[in-house]
Amino acid sequence: MFRRLLTLEEAKLVIQKHFEAKPLGVEEIPLLEAFNRVLAEDVVAEIDIPPFNRSTVDGYAVKAEDTFGADENKPVKLKLCGMVCVGEKPKIRVEHGTAAEIMTGAPIPEGADAVVMLEDAERKNGEVYVYVAAARDGNIMKAGADIKKGEVVARKGQLLTAREIGAIAAVGRAKVKVYKVPKVAVLSTGAEVTEPGKPLAPAKIYDINAYSLSAAVQESGGKPVYLGVFPDEAAELEKALKTALASADMVVTSGGVSVGPKDVMPTTLSQLGKPGVVVCGIAIKPGKPTTVAVVDGKPIFALPGHPTSALLIFHLLVRPVIECMAGRMPTKYATVKALASTRMFPARGRKTFVTVKLKEESGKLVAEPVPMGLSGAITTLLRADGFIEIPENQQFVDEGEEVMVHLFKSEKACIKS
Amino acid sequence: MFRRLLTLEEAKLVIQKHFEAKPLGVEEIPLLEAFNRVLAEDVVAEIDIPPFNRSTVDGYAVKAEDTFGADENKPVKLKLCGMVCVGEKPKIRVEHGTAAEIMTGAPIPEGADAVVMLEDAERKNGEVYVYVAAARDGNIMKAGADIKKGEVVARKGQLLTAREIGAIAAVGRAKVKVYKVPKVAVLSTGAEVTEPGKPLAPAKIYDINAYSLSAAVQESGGKPVYLGVFPDEAAELEKALKTALASADMVVTSGGVSVGPKDVMPTTLSQLGKPGVVVCGIAIKPGKPTTVAVVDGKPIFALPGHPTSALLIFHLLVRPVIECMAGRMPTKYATVKALASTRMFPARGRKTFVTVKLKEESGKLVAEPVPMGLSGAITTLLRADGFIEIPENQQFVDEGEEVMVHLFKSEKACIKS
Numbered sequence: 001m002f003r004r005l006l007t008l009e010e011a012k013l014v015i016q017k018h019f020e021a022k023p024l025g026v027e028e029i030p031l032l033e034a035f036n037r038v039l040a041e042d043v044v045a046e047i048d049i050p051p052f053n054r055s056t057v058d059g060y061a062v063k064a065e066d067t068f069g070a071d072e073n074k075p076v077k078l079k080l081c082g083m084v085c086v087g088e089k090p091k092i093r094v095e096h097g098t099a100a101e102i103m104t105g106a107p108i109p110e111g112a113d114a115v116v117m118l119e120d121a122e123r124k125n126g127e128v129y130v131y132v133a134a135a136r137d138g139n140i141m142k143a144g145a146d147i148k149k150g151e152v153v154a155r156k157g158q159l160l161t162a163r164e165i166g167a168i169a170a171v172g173r174a175k176v177k178v179y180k181v182p183k184v185a186v187l188s189t190g191a192e193v194t195e196p197g198k199p200l201a202p203a204k205i206y207d208i209n210a211y212s213l214s215a216a217v218q219e220s221g222g223k224p225v226y227l228g229v230f231p232d233e234a235a236e237l238e239k240a241l242k243t244a245l246a247s248a249d250m251v252v253t254s255g256g257v258s259v260g261p262k263d264v265m266p267t268t269l270s271q272l273g274k275p276g277v278v279v280c281g282i283a284i285k286p287g288k289p290t291t292v293a294v295v296d297g298k299p300i301f302a303l304p305g306h307p308t309s310a311l312l313i314f315h316l317l318v319r320p321v322i323e324c325m326a327g328r329m330p331t332k333y334a335t336v337k338a339l340a341s342t343r344m345f346p347a348r349g350r351k352t353f354v355t356v357k358l359k360e361e362s363g364k365l366v367a368e369p370v371p372m373g374l375s376g377a378i379t380t381l382l383r384a385d386g387f388i389e390i391p392e393n394q395q396f397v398d399e400g401e402e403v404m405v406h407l408f409k410s411e412k413a414c415i416k417s
Numbered sequence: 418m419f420r421r422l423l424t425l426e427e428a429k430l431v432i433q434k435h436f437e438a439k440p441l442g443v444e445e446i447p448l449l450e451a452f453n454r455v456l457a458e459d460v461v462a463e464i465d466i467p468p469f470n471r472s473t474v475d476g477y478a479v480k481a482e483d484t485f486g487a488d489e490n491k492p493v494k495l496k497l498c499g500m501v502c503v504g505e506k507p508k509i510r511v512e513h514g515t516a517a518e519i520m521t522g523a524p525i526p527e528g529a530d531a532v533v534m535l536e537d538a539e540r541k542n543g544e545v546y547v548y549v550a551a552a553r554d555g556n557i558m559k560a561g562a563d564i565k566k567g568e569v570v571a572r573k574g575q576l577l578t579a580r581e582i583g584a585i586a587a588v589g590r591a592k593v594k595v596y597k598v599p600k601v602a603v604l605s606t607g608a609e610v611t612e613p614g615k616p617l618a619p620a621k622i623y624d625i626n627a628y629s630l631s632a633a634v635q636e637s638g639g640k641p642v643y644l645g646v647f648p649d650e651a652a653e654l655e656k657a658l659k660t661a662l663a664s665a666d667m668v669v670t671s672g673g674v675s676v677g678p679k680d681v682m683p684t685t686l687s688q689l690g691k692p693g694v695v696v697c698g699i700a701i702k703p704g705k706p707t708t709v710a711v712v713d714g715k716p717i718f719a720l721p722g723h724p725t726s727a728l729l730i731f732h733l734l735v736r737p738v739i740e741c742m743a744g745r746m747p748t749k750y751a752t753v754k755a756l757a758s759t760r761m762f763p764a765r766g767r768k769t770f771v772t773v774k775l776k777e778e779s780g781k782l783v784a785e786p787v788p789m790g791l792s793g794a795i796t797t798l799l800r801a802d803g804f805i806e807i808p809e810n811q812q813f814v815d816e817g818e819e820v821m822v823h824l825f826k827s828e829k830a831c832i833k834s
Binding site: 031032035036047049050051052085086087088089090104105106107146147153154160161162163164165166167168169170171172173174175190191192193194195196197198200201202203204205206207208209210211212213214215216218219224226231258307311377378379381382408409 | 448449452453464466467468469502503504505506507521522523524563564570571577578579580581582583584585586587588589590591592607608609610611612613614615617618619620621622623624625626627628629630631632633635636641643648675724728794795796798799825826
């Protein structure tokens with residue numbers, strides 16, 4: 001029976017129907033190890049910041065009313081009653097007619113309600129001459145002025161950078177709750193595929209995908225579980241996939257999804273458990289044979305074997321799922337506008353992604369297709385800066401037409417010449 | 418004796434004179450662990466990729482000349498001589514008048530010099546009818562067509578992403594040489610500063626900087642060595658700095674650099690070793706008391722205690738040094754143009770950095786200063802999106818003037834409303 005292939009959007013909906021991508025759980029970790037993790041709680045200040053009234057200057061803590069009327073010609077004379085250091089609870093009380101020496105950041109002693117700056121006073125024989133009248137609360141930072149007890153300093157869902165980590169430390173927290181990192185099992189299949197580092201027998205090639213996809217898992221906020229290379233044999237593959245499901249929260253494979261006699265992946269996936277294969281082919285180019293299964297609540301993405309296709313489909317389909325499971329916001333890839341260097345056609349009835357290299361030509365940015373055929377497994381991977389998308393119902397992109405290039409890097413790519 | 422403060426540019430030159438920031442050394446690690454590391458070697462293909470002539474289609478391997486003249490009405494009849502599978506060395510030889518079944522990716526058997534696509538032939542009773550003439554080398558990917566033996570697939574200095582890691586795997590390498598990650602000791606000073614997680618005694622505040630700076634070290638490609646909080650006591654501080662120097666490749670401290678009686682950092686630094694303090698104050702605001710020493714070939718950056726200042730000076734002065742030591746390219750911060758929400762003045766004679774928050778007002782992007790006073794230690798850290806730079810010789814930035822905002826994030830910041 002002929003079945004129409006799902007569009008990319010339909011495929012995403014079908015996957016969502018069978019697998020809801022959401023954070024896997026929460027763990028409490030030391031704040032010092034929380035860089036680049038995603039906060040799984042609202043961090044609330046349990047204290048005022050600062051916790052006490054502090055002096056914002058070096059000077060003298062006084063009763064403001066004692067200094068009223070003071071000016072350069074008529075200083076007020078106060079008796080020095082002691083000193084307040086940073087980090088020490090004041091042992092003195094400022095009474096009428098007295099002043100205490102105080103350092104920036106030190107707590108305001110009892111009785112005082114203002115600080116006179118060092119340069120607005122003069123000390124002579126145990127006495128302080130104040131030349132400028134102090135305003136009440138002048139040069140004092142009140143308890144809670146920065147953050148009030150009960151305020152939220154960092155919110156659930158925030159990616160922890162230096163700034164948020166600093167704010168969480170400020171309220172005294174040495175541990176934080178973050179979302180667990182999803183574990184993603186990665187394996188390659190193919191009778192001809194050999195693990196790098198091993199000797200290469202005749203007729204064999206080295207594996208690329210388990211390596212590039214493991215790195216892509218890390219880029220997405222997941223932890224790869226590298227399982228290696230397996231032949232296209234149903235029994236071995238089934239064993240490998242069971243190991244993968246047991247050791248990780250999701251599985252990404254590559255190869256073995258075309259229609260050749262040795263492409264046993266879809267059959268094997270359909271026998272693993274319920275609901276089994278939910279997407280069997282997508283109307284896109286490349287990536288048509290992409291197969292997705294859900295088994296025991298865990299998704300398995302079976303990507304094509306061509307390295308650039310595998311990585312492209314990973315970005316389109318797998319990365320957003322890992323990001324959701326990690327509690328992250330989906331990455332928005334940077335885009336640039338460029339002119340098509342040549343006419344490009346979509347594959348019949350399929351949304352087509354053309355990998356392109358960016359070039360500058362007479363001051364204009366030009367997108368030149370990098371063919372993704374079998375002949376350019378690695379060179380395409382290295383040369384392409386991004387891709388353009390041609391909808392299935394568009395006849396072609398014309399030479400010189402402006403196109404939107406989705407860059408592979410999340411930052412603006414440098415233009416390689 | 419009055420000494421003019423160094424400008425930021427002069428300070429950088431002085432530091433460079435005493436400490437050449439360069440990669441610390443090279444280590445060989447598994448390629449699977451190399452994500453986000455910096456390659457310290459040119460990776461050269463030691464084999465052709467593919468290593469053998471491969472079929473790019475499913476079909477029949479033939480001698481091209483045997484098919485000359487074949488067309489839909491006049492097929493050429495060849496004897497099926499065997500099958501070539503993917504990953505297996507062909508055991509057969511294609512002689513004149515014969516054809517071998519072949520799979521995509523399988524090696525071309527001896528004697529054959531073209532592959533006829535499955536759909537251009539028909540199989541009947543052990544014979545193959547070829548309906549389309551094959552061109553010599555047709556549907557064959559030659560050995561080395563993707564990468565030639567001796568070609569460089571990844572270069573020294575490249576940051577390893579999924580793409581480069583895939584290419585390195587392709588040439589069979591399971592290990593790569595990368596630059597060592599610089600270890601950066603981080604400590605805070607101050608009699609009032611308490612480590613997060615510990616009870617807060619009266620007159621104390623929690624440490625922010627050792628946490629935020631440790632995260633900033635990670636952002637820069639370094640590995641933080643967190644040493645905690647130390648009081649402003651010369652003996653203890655000296656001991657802590659010696660530990661720091663022994664355990665790391667560079668040291669970042671915060672606090673204790675102003676001119677108060679307890680600001681013992683510069684004195685302590687000057688007694689640690691040669692050449693000692695090389696920068697003592699910089700004509701910038703904030704960050705004027707920033708002190709830099711070099712001891713036994715390792716730099717020590719003593720930053721101010723104010724959390725936002727410390728992080729800002731880290732970005733201006735420390736981050737580029739860590740990046741060099743890690744073998745990385747200096748991060749270029751994204752910038753956006755915005756309109757100044759108010760008139761802003763530089764501090765007299767000092768290049769001034771004003772932390773700003775970005776807002777959208779009637780469709781225009783507006784930069785509003787976030788004051789960096791003692792009163793906003795944490796809120797500034799959280800609220801500021803970036804900073805603007807006002808040169809020391811500029812009178813002011815006028816309200817409504819277009820300014821360049823350097824964003825704290827390396828990607829385009831979302832605009833918080």
